[in-house]
Amino acid sequence: MTNSIEIITDALKKVLKDDQVTVNTTVRELHGRDESYHAQQLPDIVVFPESTQDVSNIMIVSKSHQIPVIPFGLGSSLEGHVIPLKGGITIDFSLMNQILEVKENDFLVTVQPGVTRTQLNQRLKKHGLFFSVDPGADATLGGMAATNASGTTSVKYGVMRDQVRDLEVVMADGTIIHTGNLAAKSASGYHLNGLFVGSEGTLGCFTELTLLVHGIPEHITAARASFPTVNDAVEAVVSILQAGIPIARVELVDEPSMKQTNIYSETNYIEKPTLFLEFHGNEAGLKSDVDFTTMIVADHHCEGIEFETDNAGRNRLWEARHNLAYAFIHGYPGKKMMVTDVCLPISELAGAVEYAREIVHELGLIGGIVGHVGDGNFHVLLMMDMSDSEERAKADDLNERIVLYALERGGTCTGEHGVGIGKQKYQEREHGAALLVMEKIKKALDPDNLLNPNKIVKLD
Amino acid sequence: MTNSIEIITDALKKVLKDDQVTVNTTVRELHGRDESYHAQQLPDIVVFPESTQDVSNIMIVSKSHQIPVIPFGLGSSLEGHVIPLKGGITIDFSLMNQILEVKENDFLVTVQPGVTRTQLNQRLKKHGLFFSVDPGADATLGGMAATNASGTTSVKYGVMRDQVRDLEVVMADGTIIHTGNLAAKSASGYHLNGLFVGSEGTLGCFTELTLLVHGIPEHITAARASFPTVNDAVEAVVSILQAGIPIARVELVDEPSMKQTNIYSETNYIEKPTLFLEFHGNEAGLKSDVDFTTMIVADHHCEGIEFETDNAGRNRLWEARHNLAYAFIHGYPGKKMMVTDVCLPISELAGAVEYAREIVHELGLIGGIVGHVGDGNFHVLLMMDMSDSEERAKADDLNERIVLYALERGGTCTGEHGVGIGKQKYQEREHGAALLVMEKIKKALDPDNLLNPNKIVKLD
Incomplete structure (x- = not known):
């Protein structure tokens, strides 16, 4: 060798x-x-x-x-x-990190794959624009497209796949293709944009991305709403969605996670199951949405809702939310984090979160629950001692039980983190005969199985 | 045989x-x-x-x-x-026309492919829900998924592909697969939903569709705004979008089309280039959007804007818009309609519409222009005598010049009608080396080329 x-x-x-x-x-x-x-x-x-x-x-x-x-x-x-x-x-791709073009009037940008989302947002600010996908980490846009990343704003603006208008892709044989065009919609040819986004480097390498960006909303209001139980919080979200309120973010943070946040981010938020919310819109419409939401959360036993309308307060709130994973990692030195990532139909979410909490408790594991609950997506953040094989086995057991619960109810084994190594074993269970179709596509486009082999489909 | x-x-x-x-x-x-x-x-x-x-x-x-x-x-x-x-x-698929399930709390319905969109909307009404994709014709949902249909509401709610959560598909060898799941997002496996939507029966037959539906908006206002020129109307749309107004529909109808509408639909709308608009939202937000829009159209020389807030007025307006194609067909007995269907980045739209009008004039053809201008998509509706080979040649020439204009500017040869027979010859020009990737996918999933052969990719 x-x-x-x-x-x-x-x-x-x-x-x-x-x-x-x-x-x-x-x-x-x-x-x-x-x-x-x-x-x-x-x-x-x-x-x-x-x-x-x-x-x-x-x-x-x-x-x-x-x-x-x-x-x-x-x-x-x-x-x-x-x-x-x-x-x-x-x-x-770190040397391919140029923002190639901002087409302000078309709400489009063209970037190289090594550009990070904060680098892009910094550049877009002066145009009154922003890139909406926000997975927390300051990931590269190439990586985000490869995993179909999403995050806190997806409930309003969609996931990474929804933002990709065109990809330049180098195929296994060195051929360079474009998967889309610059128009807002198209009914021409097969939807290669959608196929390549989320393909995790198994079908080709992205060398250029043209992405949809959005106008920075006229008015933004953020809020924290505390509830006596996680169940109350989740059911409040279901009611907000059913009322048709165009919420821009709605995140669940449970008590253990609120505690860890307060320690790490030096906040003094109430340590109860909490929803972090954000509303975007014109002043009048937003006020009406906020009032309606306040009524709805009250119906679900909300114990207090606090608003952040200025930039500083909003930034503090979302920074605290984004730093949550680091808050746990920081709080448990020597341990490694394992994160579950199922997504279910919203009507099944409350039951799934409840089920996950019960198992965490039953197995005596350390962790918190956070979730992009507007999408039906939640994570258990587990802190594990990697040298403790019993603890690892328990964590694997938890992950598996949560995945199977979701799959039995029409959900998916991964809402946003992707398949990688950890979710490979659930692909057959989730996709059934469709996995054979995926294998045929992989073999047709990468016949020698050289592109990130054994990710998504396992051919040997 | x-x-x-x-x-x-x-x-x-x-x-x-x-x-x-x-x-x-x-x-x-x-x-x-x-x-x-x-x-x-x-x-x-x-x-x-x-x-x-x-x-x-x-x-x-x-x-x-x-x-x-x-x-x-x-x-x-x-x-x-x-x-x-x-x-x-x-x-x-006319015998497979059952609405199988309405999952109200998840905003999902499961239907057989032969269900039509008005059949579905009739059923959804009592749940306070509606299906958003509206191509005009009362098409079947299976057909709409096969062609990635869209229409007047796509500027807000997205195209058919955006509504498909899962398809049951019968593959060329008789295997039955599911392409998705019921969760709002997923990062698991390849995005088969997206690949099969718009595949025009060339990759498999849809036998069940699970689709996203939406809550009927609290308040709806429609409007007609007249302009001295098509260019003014198009530029007004660009400004509305740039202002971030979440417009639900915005349709351009030019003078010849307004004339034909008045004759066929017995309306007395002003016969000038007109925008048909619709706003959805809560009462306060909508009022603010309408006021802002009124200011913007005034800046673009709008000669009059009229609002329809009651159901009857709104229905009359959209029925007139939807009947436009029939209005032309009715007005020119014995002639056949040919419809162009390009879509461009919005910054290129005004130029493209202007270019198309010039050619129609230059060639002495009969027709009007309508467009889903919020998406950058427009149609020339041409009335042709099919036995007049010179007229046919002119129409083909017009279509080709409009397509090439769009492709040179990052657009697509078909925004919503699909490839079928008419746009097959532009696939290579539009997709370049990506067409080979599409061919590989087709061959992998339909090795005998038996599924609607020679549509999208031409293998023999």
Whole structure:
């Protein structure tokens, strides 16, 4: 293998500059893990393309030497997506981080895959625009498209797939394609945009993305509403949605999570099951939505609702919410975080959250529950001692029971984190005969199984 | 061929009841055309399945006898999608027309493919819900999913693809799959929902659809705004969108179309380029949106805006808009309608409409322009004498020049009508190397090229 890696490295250096190719162990180690609990595995080579043509050349080397390639953004994935299960060449997109064009009048931007969402939002601000998908981590947009990321604002603005108007993709044989166009809608050809978004590097490498952006709303109000029980909070959300209130964010944070937030973010929020809410709109409409919501939460035993209308208060609130995972990690040094990620029809959500809480309690695990409850998506954040095999087994058991509960009720094993390594084993259970259709597509587009092999579909 | 058709008919009658299979010429003629100008071609056999299992059995007969199958809803397609280019078995879904379930709390319905959109909306009304996609024609939901239909409300609620949560699909080999689940979002597996929606019967037959529905808005206001020029009207729309007003419908109707509307619908609307608008929301927010819009249209030389707040006035307005195609057809007996259907980035729309008007004028053709201008999508409705080859050539020339104009500016050759027969020749130009990817997918899922062959991708 060492010998062949040398040959492949030489081949790569023929099409890239020397400093774009490395076998340095430290660099490989950095590319052998993500933010998940999954075990590290090292790529053989790491490359840093500067252009689409570089990526195409890398693919041709990969094909001719039959060595896997794994695209890598910032490594903030949560299910081991970027871990090279069979070694190979990791393609790090950090040098392809330019915002290529802002088409203000069309609400479109074109970016390279290494651009991060905060980098993009900083640039968009002066145009009165923002990019809506907000998974918490400052991920790259290429990575977010690869995993169909979503987050707190998806209940109003949709997930990553809804924002992608066009992708430039390098295919397994080095061919460069465009999956879409710049029009707001199209009925032409197969919907490749949708197919490639969420494909986790298994069908091609994204080298350019054209994304929909939105006007910064005229008025924004955020709120925190406390409830006696998680169930009351979840049922309040169902009522808000049924009332047709166009809520922009609605997040559930349970008591253990509120406690951890107060410690880490130095807030003094009430330590009860809480909804973090946000409303976007014109002044009059927003006031009406806020009043209606206040009435609805009162019907569900809300013990207090507090509003944040100025920028500083709103930012503090959402920062506290976003830092929640870090709050747990910080609070339990030496432990690793495992996050569950099911999504269910909204009518099944309250039962699912209740069920998850019971298991956490029954198994004596440490963790909190947070959720993008407007979408029916929730997470159990579990802090685990990775060396304690009993604790790991319990965490796996919890994850599995939560997944099976969701699948039995028309839900999905992953609402937003993706399949990666952790959810591979549930693909057959979730998709049934459709998994064979996915395998046929994979084989048709990557016949040698070189693109992030054994993610999503397992071919060997 | 006659002999083999007899054998195949016998094979079909072994798996279906006798009256579900016919070779009657009148029935075949009804299934040999749609609402487009494309030439009729007859299927050899027409079948009427009553269940998913029937469809699966039909597919197995199709495969074993290597005869094409073409799914058929109501024949309201506009580009010849249902015309059997190579003969074969047309599968008419009119007996599969049940609304199977309304999951009110989840905003979901499950229907069979033969259900029409007005049938569904009638049922949903009592739940305070509505199905948003409105292409004008009372198409079947199976057909609308097959063509990724859209229409007047897409600017707010999205296209057909955005409403599909799950499809039951019978594949070429008779296998039955589900493409999605009931959750609001998912990052699990490849996005088969998106791939199958808009696949025009070339990848599989839909036998059940689970669709997103919406709450009927608290308040609705419609309006008509007249402008001195089409350009003023289009630029007003761009400004409305840029102001972030969440407009629910915004339709352009030019002078010739307004004239035809007044004749056919017995209205007395001002015969000037007009925007038909609709706003949905809570009372206060809607009032604010309407006031802001009134200011914006005034800036673009609006010569008068009239509001319709009661049901009757609104219905009259949208009925007049929807009947526009029939108004032209009625006004020119003996002629056939050809409809162009490009969609462009909104910044290119005014130029595109202007360009199309110039060509219509230059070629001396009869027709009007209407458009879902909020999406950047517009149609030229042309009335043609099909026996006049010179007129046909002119119409083809117009269509092609409009398509090429759109493609050169990042647009698409079809915004909502689909590829069918009419837009097949532009697929390579629009998709480039991506068309090869589409061909690979088609070959992987339908290796014998039996599903609506030579639509979207042309394999022989």
